[in-house]
Amino acid sequence: MRYSHLGTEPRIHPDAVIAPTAVISGDVTVAAGCQVLHGAVITAEGSRVVLGENTIVMENALVRASSTHAVHVGAHTLIGPMASVAGADIGQEVFLATGTRVFNGAEIGDRSEVRINAVVHVRTVLPADTIVPISWVAVGDPVQILPPDKHEEIWAAQKELDFPGYVFGLDRETPDLMVQLTERYGRSLARHSADRPLPD
Template structure:
Protein backbone atom coordinates (compact mmCIF):
# COMPACT_ATOMS: atom_id res chain seq x y z
CA UNK A 1 0.00 0.00 0.00
CA UNK A 2 1.45 3.33 -1.04
CA UNK A 3 1.00 6.79 0.47
CA UNK A 4 -2.45 8.18 1.14
CA UNK A 5 -4.26 4.98 0.20
CA UNK A 6 -7.29 4.17 2.34
CA UNK A 7 -8.45 0.69 3.25
CA UNK A 8 -11.61 0.63 5.34
CA UNK A 9 -13.85 -2.18 6.47
CA UNK A 10 -17.50 -1.73 7.31
CA UNK A 11 -19.78 -3.59 9.68
CA UNK A 12 -21.41 -5.64 6.92
CA UNK A 13 -18.52 -5.45 4.46
CA UNK A 14 -15.02 -6.13 5.79
CA UNK A 15 -11.98 -5.14 3.78
CA UNK A 16 -10.16 -8.32 2.72
CA UNK A 17 -6.87 -8.23 0.83
CA UNK A 18 -5.23 -11.26 -0.77
CA UNK A 19 -1.53 -11.93 -1.21
CA UNK A 20 0.70 -9.83 -3.49
CA UNK A 21 -1.72 -6.90 -3.78
CA UNK A 22 -0.30 -3.47 -4.69
CA UNK A 23 -2.47 -0.48 -3.87
CA UNK A 24 -1.36 2.84 -5.34
CA UNK A 25 -1.45 6.35 -3.88
CA UNK A 26 -4.84 7.88 -3.17
CA UNK A 27 -6.67 4.61 -3.87
CA UNK A 28 -9.79 3.88 -1.83
CA UNK A 29 -10.78 0.31 -0.89
CA UNK A 30 -13.96 0.45 1.17
CA UNK A 31 -15.56 -2.77 2.44
CA UNK A 32 -14.41 -4.83 -0.52
CA UNK A 33 -12.54 -8.06 -1.22
CA UNK A 34 -9.39 -7.96 -3.32
CA UNK A 35 -8.07 -11.36 -4.32
CA UNK A 36 -4.42 -12.34 -4.93
CA UNK A 37 -1.99 -10.61 -7.30
CA UNK A 38 -4.06 -7.52 -8.03
CA UNK A 39 -2.67 -4.13 -9.07
CA UNK A 40 -4.74 -1.13 -7.99
CA UNK A 41 -3.39 2.11 -9.49
CA UNK A 42 -3.46 5.68 -8.24
CA UNK A 43 -6.89 7.09 -7.43
CA UNK A 44 -8.87 3.86 -7.87
CA UNK A 45 -12.12 3.49 -5.88
CA UNK A 46 -13.51 0.08 -4.88
CA UNK A 47 -16.85 0.30 -3.09
CA UNK A 48 -18.55 -1.86 -0.40
CA UNK A 49 -19.58 -5.36 -1.38
CA UNK A 50 -17.27 -5.39 -4.42
CA UNK A 51 -14.96 -8.25 -5.34
CA UNK A 52 -11.79 -7.79 -7.39
CA UNK A 53 -10.84 -11.09 -9.04
CA UNK A 54 -7.32 -12.50 -8.81
CA UNK A 55 -4.77 -11.19 -11.27
CA UNK A 56 -6.80 -8.11 -12.18
CA UNK A 57 -5.53 -4.61 -12.90
CA UNK A 58 -7.53 -1.49 -12.04
CA UNK A 59 -5.93 1.44 -13.80
CA UNK A 60 -5.71 5.11 -12.74
CA UNK A 61 -8.95 6.61 -11.37
CA UNK A 62 -11.09 3.63 -12.30
CA UNK A 63 -14.07 2.58 -10.16
CA UNK A 64 -15.49 -0.79 -9.13
CA UNK A 65 -18.97 -0.01 -7.85
CA UNK A 66 -20.97 -1.43 -4.93
CA UNK A 67 -21.91 -5.11 -4.99
CA UNK A 68 -20.00 -5.65 -8.23
CA UNK A 69 -17.65 -8.48 -9.18
CA UNK A 70 -14.69 -8.02 -11.49
CA UNK A 71 -13.75 -11.33 -13.09
CA UNK A 72 -10.23 -12.72 -12.46
CA UNK A 73 -7.63 -11.43 -14.90
CA UNK A 74 -9.65 -8.34 -15.87
CA UNK A 75 -8.22 -4.95 -16.79
CA UNK A 76 -10.34 -1.93 -15.92
CA UNK A 77 -9.18 0.96 -18.16
CA UNK A 78 -8.13 4.41 -16.95
CA UNK A 79 -11.14 6.32 -15.64
CA UNK A 80 -13.69 3.62 -16.49
CA UNK A 81 -16.41 2.25 -14.20
CA UNK A 82 -17.14 -1.45 -13.67
CA UNK A 83 -20.52 -2.41 -12.27
CA UNK A 84 -22.66 -5.50 -11.85
CA UNK A 85 -22.12 -9.19 -11.20
CA UNK A 86 -20.25 -10.02 -13.31
CA UNK A 87 -19.09 -6.45 -13.85
CA UNK A 88 -19.74 -4.67 -17.11
CA UNK A 89 -17.28 -1.89 -17.99
CA UNK A 90 -18.38 1.58 -19.01
CA UNK A 91 -16.52 4.67 -20.15
CA UNK A 92 -17.57 7.73 -18.11
CA UNK A 93 -19.57 9.22 -21.01
CA UNK A 94 -22.08 6.31 -20.95
CA UNK A 95 -23.94 7.49 -17.86
CA UNK A 96 -27.45 6.42 -18.88
CA UNK A 97 -26.33 2.85 -19.64
CA UNK A 98 -24.31 2.77 -16.44
CA UNK A 99 -27.24 4.02 -14.35
CA UNK A 100 -29.50 1.27 -15.67
CA UNK A 101 -27.10 -1.32 -14.20
CA UNK A 102 -26.16 0.69 -11.11
CA UNK A 103 -29.59 1.62 -9.75
CA UNK A 104 -30.69 -1.88 -8.66
CA UNK A 105 -27.35 -2.50 -6.89
CA UNK A 106 -28.60 -0.16 -4.14
CA UNK A 107 -25.71 2.16 -3.29
CA UNK A 108 -27.59 4.01 -0.50
CA UNK A 109 -28.77 0.77 1.08
CA UNK A 110 -25.35 -0.85 0.87
CA UNK A 111 -23.31 2.11 2.07
CA UNK A 112 -25.72 3.93 4.41
CA UNK A 113 -28.42 1.38 5.20
CA UNK A 114 -31.22 3.60 3.88
CA UNK A 115 -33.59 3.61 0.93
CA UNK A 116 -32.77 5.63 -2.19
CA UNK A 117 -35.53 8.16 -1.40
CA UNK A 118 -34.21 8.97 2.10
CA UNK A 119 -33.25 12.63 2.53
CA UNK A 120 -29.61 13.64 2.53
CA UNK A 121 -30.22 15.32 5.90
CA UNK A 122 -31.14 11.93 7.40
CA UNK A 123 -28.05 10.28 5.90
CA UNK A 124 -25.78 13.04 7.21
CA UNK A 125 -27.29 12.90 10.70
CA UNK A 126 -26.71 9.15 10.69
CA UNK A 127 -23.07 9.65 9.64
CA UNK A 128 -22.49 12.24 12.38
CA UNK A 129 -23.81 9.78 14.95
CA UNK A 130 -21.68 6.93 13.56
CA UNK A 131 -18.44 8.90 13.57
CA UNK A 132 -19.31 10.51 16.92
CA UNK A 133 -19.25 7.05 18.50
CA UNK A 134 -15.51 6.96 17.70
CA UNK A 135 -14.68 10.34 19.23
CA UNK A 136 -12.77 8.73 22.10
CA UNK A 137 -10.87 6.20 19.97
CA UNK A 138 -7.12 6.16 20.49
CA UNK A 139 -4.33 5.05 18.17
CA UNK A 140 -2.61 1.90 19.44
CA UNK A 141 0.70 0.32 18.49
Protein backbone atom coordinates in the same frame (compact mmCIF):
# COMPACT_ATOMS: atom_id res chain seq x y z
CA MET B 1 0.25 5.98 14.28
CA ARG B 2 -1.76 3.07 15.65
CA TYR B 3 -5.10 3.53 17.41
CA SER B 4 -7.37 1.34 19.48
CA HIS B 5 -10.94 1.62 18.12
CA LEU B 6 -14.04 0.00 19.61
CA GLY B 7 -11.79 -1.84 22.05
CA THR B 8 -9.67 -3.52 19.37
CA GLU B 9 -6.02 -2.87 18.54
CA PRO B 10 -4.25 -3.40 15.21
CA ARG B 11 -2.09 -6.51 14.83
CA ILE B 12 1.00 -5.75 12.77
CA HIS B 13 3.55 -8.39 11.85
CA PRO B 14 7.05 -7.38 12.99
CA ASP B 15 8.32 -7.70 9.41
CA ALA B 16 5.78 -5.16 8.11
CA VAL B 17 6.94 -1.58 7.59
CA ILE B 18 4.54 1.20 8.60
CA ALA B 19 5.43 4.82 7.79
CA PRO B 20 5.29 7.12 10.83
CA THR B 21 2.52 9.24 9.26
CA ALA B 22 0.29 6.29 8.35
CA VAL B 23 -2.81 5.70 10.50
CA ILE B 24 -3.94 2.18 11.41
CA SER B 25 -7.08 2.03 13.54
CA GLY B 26 -9.02 -0.80 15.15
CA ASP B 27 -9.41 -4.43 14.07
CA VAL B 28 -6.69 -4.41 11.41
CA THR B 29 -4.30 -7.28 10.63
CA VAL B 30 -1.17 -6.45 8.65
CA ALA B 31 0.76 -9.54 7.51
CA ALA B 32 4.48 -10.10 7.03
CA GLY B 33 6.23 -8.13 4.32
CA CYS B 34 3.54 -5.45 4.02
CA GLN B 35 4.43 -1.81 3.39
CA VAL B 36 2.08 0.99 4.43
CA LEU B 37 3.40 4.33 3.19
CA HIS B 38 3.07 7.95 4.35
CA GLY B 39 -0.42 9.32 4.77
CA ALA B 40 -2.19 5.99 4.21
CA VAL B 41 -5.21 5.31 6.44
CA ILE B 42 -6.37 1.79 7.26
CA THR B 43 -9.41 1.86 9.51
CA ALA B 44 -11.80 -0.81 10.77
CA GLU B 45 -15.17 0.84 11.40
CA GLY B 46 -16.76 -2.19 13.08
CA SER B 47 -15.54 -5.01 10.77
CA ARG B 48 -12.07 -6.36 10.14
CA VAL B 49 -9.42 -5.24 7.68
CA VAL B 50 -6.93 -7.95 6.71
CA LEU B 51 -3.89 -7.25 4.52
CA GLY B 52 -2.27 -10.38 3.11
CA GLU B 53 1.49 -10.90 2.92
CA ASN B 54 3.57 -8.45 0.90
CA THR B 55 0.67 -6.09 0.24
CA ILE B 56 1.66 -2.48 -0.43
CA VAL B 57 -0.60 0.42 0.52
CA MET B 58 0.85 3.56 -1.02
CA GLU B 59 0.77 7.23 -0.07
CA ASN B 60 -2.59 8.71 0.96
CA ALA B 61 -4.57 5.57 0.14
CA LEU B 62 -7.65 4.75 2.22
CA VAL B 63 -8.69 1.21 3.20
CA ARG B 64 -11.90 1.23 5.27
CA ALA B 65 -14.14 -1.52 6.64
CA SER B 66 -17.66 -0.63 7.69
CA SER B 67 -19.81 -2.22 10.37
CA THR B 68 -21.37 -4.44 7.69
CA HIS B 69 -18.51 -4.90 5.19
CA ALA B 70 -15.06 -6.19 6.09
CA VAL B 71 -12.02 -5.70 3.85
CA HIS B 72 -9.81 -8.61 2.81
CA VAL B 73 -6.78 -7.96 0.60
CA GLY B 74 -4.86 -10.90 -0.84
CA ALA B 75 -1.10 -11.33 -0.88
CA HIS B 76 1.14 -9.40 -3.29
CA THR B 77 -1.49 -6.75 -3.99
CA LEU B 78 -0.67 -3.09 -4.57
CA ILE B 79 -3.08 -0.32 -3.57
CA GLY B 80 -1.85 2.81 -5.32
CA PRO B 81 -1.53 6.41 -4.15
CA MET B 82 -4.87 8.08 -3.31
CA ALA B 83 -6.78 4.87 -4.04
CA SER B 84 -9.82 4.06 -1.89
CA VAL B 85 -11.14 0.64 -0.87
CA ALA B 86 -14.33 0.46 1.19
CA GLY B 87 -15.72 -2.85 2.45
CA ALA B 88 -14.48 -5.00 -0.45
CA ASP B 89 -12.73 -8.31 -1.06
CA ILE B 90 -9.56 -7.91 -3.12
CA GLY B 91 -7.81 -11.01 -4.46
CA GLN B 92 -4.13 -11.85 -4.71
CA GLU B 93 -1.69 -10.10 -7.07
CA VAL B 94 -4.20 -7.32 -7.81
CA PHE B 95 -3.11 -3.87 -8.99
CA LEU B 96 -5.27 -0.94 -7.92
CA ALA B 97 -3.68 2.07 -9.62
CA THR B 98 -3.53 5.69 -8.49
CA GLY B 99 -6.92 7.18 -7.65
CA THR B 100 -8.98 4.02 -8.09
CA ARG B 101 -12.22 3.63 -6.10
CA VAL B 102 -13.55 0.26 -4.94
CA PHE B 103 -16.90 0.31 -3.14
CA ASN B 104 -18.72 -1.79 -0.53
CA GLY B 105 -19.49 -5.39 -1.38
CA ALA B 106 -17.25 -5.41 -4.46
CA GLU B 107 -15.15 -8.49 -5.20
CA ILE B 108 -12.01 -8.25 -7.31
CA GLY B 109 -10.56 -11.51 -8.59
CA ASP B 110 -6.90 -12.52 -8.50
CA ARG B 111 -4.47 -10.79 -10.86
CA SER B 112 -6.97 -8.13 -11.92
CA GLU B 113 -5.96 -4.56 -12.74
CA VAL B 114 -8.04 -1.49 -11.97
CA ARG B 115 -6.20 1.28 -13.76
CA ILE B 116 -5.78 4.99 -12.94
CA ASN B 117 -8.96 6.67 -11.64
CA ALA B 118 -11.15 3.69 -12.54
CA VAL B 119 -14.14 2.71 -10.37
CA VAL B 120 -15.42 -0.68 -9.20
CA HIS B 121 -18.92 0.04 -8.00
CA VAL B 122 -20.88 -1.30 -5.04
CA ARG B 123 -21.64 -5.07 -5.18
CA THR B 124 -19.68 -5.47 -8.43
CA VAL B 125 -17.82 -8.72 -9.10
CA LEU B 126 -14.69 -8.70 -11.27
CA PRO B 127 -13.59 -12.20 -12.32
CA ALA B 128 -9.90 -13.09 -12.07
CA ASP B 129 -7.60 -11.46 -14.64
CA THR B 130 -10.02 -8.61 -15.44
CA ILE B 131 -8.75 -5.19 -16.55
CA VAL B 132 -10.72 -1.99 -15.92
CA PRO B 133 -9.23 0.68 -18.23
CA ILE B 134 -8.16 4.16 -17.13
CA SER B 135 -11.16 6.12 -15.77
CA TRP B 136 -13.68 3.43 -16.78
CA VAL B 137 -16.42 2.11 -14.49
CA ALA B 138 -17.03 -1.55 -13.60
CA VAL B 139 -20.58 -2.13 -12.42
CA GLY B 140 -22.76 -5.14 -11.62
CA ASP B 141 -22.68 -8.93 -11.47
CA PRO B 142 -22.20 -10.02 -14.17
CA VAL B 143 -19.91 -7.06 -14.60
CA GLN B 144 -20.23 -4.40 -17.28
CA ILE B 145 -17.11 -2.32 -17.91
CA LEU B 146 -18.07 1.02 -19.40
CA PRO B 147 -16.31 4.25 -20.40
CA PRO B 148 -17.17 7.28 -18.27
CA ASP B 149 -19.11 8.96 -21.10
CA LYS B 150 -21.75 6.17 -20.95
CA HIS B 151 -23.45 7.73 -17.94
CA GLU B 152 -26.95 6.49 -18.76
CA GLU B 153 -25.78 2.87 -19.09
CA ILE B 154 -23.70 3.13 -15.90
CA TRP B 155 -26.64 4.66 -14.04
CA ALA B 156 -29.04 1.96 -15.29
CA ALA B 157 -26.82 -0.75 -13.81
CA GLN B 158 -25.83 1.28 -10.74
CA LYS B 159 -29.41 2.14 -9.79
CA GLU B 160 -30.26 -1.56 -9.41
CA LEU B 161 -27.28 -2.02 -7.07
CA ASP B 162 -28.92 0.48 -4.66
CA PHE B 163 -25.90 2.28 -3.19
CA PRO B 164 -27.77 4.22 -0.44
CA GLY B 165 -29.81 1.17 0.56
CA TYR B 166 -26.89 -1.26 0.49
CA VAL B 167 -24.32 0.95 2.20
CA PHE B 168 -26.46 3.15 4.47
CA GLY B 169 -29.78 1.28 4.77
CA LEU B 170 -31.73 4.23 3.33
CA ASP B 171 -34.21 4.42 0.47
CA ARG B 172 -32.97 6.63 -2.37
CA GLU B 173 -36.46 8.18 -2.62
CA THR B 174 -36.40 9.47 0.98
CA PRO B 175 -37.18 13.23 0.74
CA ASP B 176 -34.45 14.18 3.22
CA LEU B 177 -32.01 11.45 2.19
CA MET B 178 -28.83 13.44 2.82
CA VAL B 179 -30.10 14.71 6.18
CA GLN B 180 -30.78 11.17 7.38
CA LEU B 181 -27.59 9.82 5.81
CA THR B 182 -25.25 12.39 7.33
CA GLU B 183 -26.86 12.22 10.77
CA ARG B 184 -26.79 8.41 10.88
CA TYR B 185 -23.29 8.14 9.42
CA GLY B 186 -22.07 10.96 11.67
CA ARG B 187 -23.23 9.06 14.78
CA SER B 188 -21.33 6.01 13.60
CA LEU B 189 -18.15 7.96 12.87
CA ALA B 190 -18.40 9.74 16.23
CA ARG B 191 -17.35 6.48 17.85
CA HIS B 192 -13.80 7.56 16.98
CA SER B 193 -14.01 10.09 19.81
CA ALA B 194 -13.13 7.24 22.18
CA ASP B 195 -10.11 6.06 20.15
CA ARG B 196 -6.80 6.10 21.92
CA PRO B 197 -3.30 6.19 20.46
CA LEU B 198 -1.10 3.16 21.08
CA PRO B 199 2.60 3.32 21.87
CA ASP B 200 4.97 2.57 19.01
